[in-house]
Amino acid sequence: MILQANNQLTLHEFLNLPSGEGDITYELVDGQAIPKMSPKFFHAKLTRALLDLIQLLCEGRGEVFPEWAITLTRRGQDWVPTPDILYISYERLPAEWNEDAACPVPPDLVIEIISPGQTFGQMAAKAKDYLDAKVLRVWVVDSKARSITVFYSDAAPQTYMGDDLLTDSLFEGLEFTVEQLFQKAKIPLDKS
Template sequence: MGQTITPPPLTLEEFSCLPEGEVNYELQDGTAIAKMSPKRIHSSLQRTLLFLLSDWGNSQDCPLPGEAYPEWGICLQKDGQDWAPVPDVTYISDQKLTPFALENDFCPVAPELVVEIISPDQSFEAMTQKALDYLAAGVERVWIIGDRHRSLTIFAPDRPPLTYQGDQLVEDDLLPQLSFTVNELFAKAKV
């Protein structure tokens, strides 16, 4: 009877040396996990959020100037282990990013905001756990977008999650002067 050999967990350094390819991977519990390639609705929402956050972060009177990035891996810790999730959209302020601006690597600090769009193979419950993991790792806000129920849920470390739908105005005190409705978001995404 053969013995199963379990490879040792990947470190963040080993994970970052994996070759780039057509598939994005996240480092979770020492294992490289393939991230599903987004479909049209997912991509449309991702693009719309990217433009919305970029326009806001680059506006002249923005109180938290910064940049929005698609699919940028982040160096975090989860349960004492390296964790490198790849959110659909990341917003990070210039203040946090400036010391690392010229590096071409994973985001080295917890950003202000990550956005995850629920894929067909994911559940809201699983994404809720991921949102809590992000908050525990120092991310200040997590937005979970559900296209099936056309909703946006904001997770923050100091309060219960808030879910917005329809014509409810989405506002977040971390991102002052940014406001939109869920209907506007989905209309701009043409979904």
């Protein structure tokens, strides 16, 4: 279901829409309120594992949040994506900021976990949009491929799998393998 299919929503109109029925999250894309897919069990487990991992590394330097909308610009239009996880440093958003609103500035890191019905290609295009909007880093997590692809604003993307060691200059001391993440989240190997 798309809200306001025939008319373009402004950013103000989108941010002031009434809550949807049930537990529906919408993203503003090309002037339309597009429902975001509800996470499934493995998706939720990966989200928790990633939140735990990043929370330890960002303490005192920034905040990490699940499912927090961001006000950005995409191809010259207002865009309000709701990434699975975002990290924002206190350099970008001061610790004193305290409003019940969408994130007003591009975060340092956005993590998107591919859901059923989404493709890696769609997530790679969304990663480019995030980078164009001044997000510093985007991680795309693929639970089927058991991989994390890191998209950089100043370098080619890099995909990590298995025992590849993932480090990131955004987080001093960050060091884990993708397999360690999937084991922490207790995601079984896909036998198909």
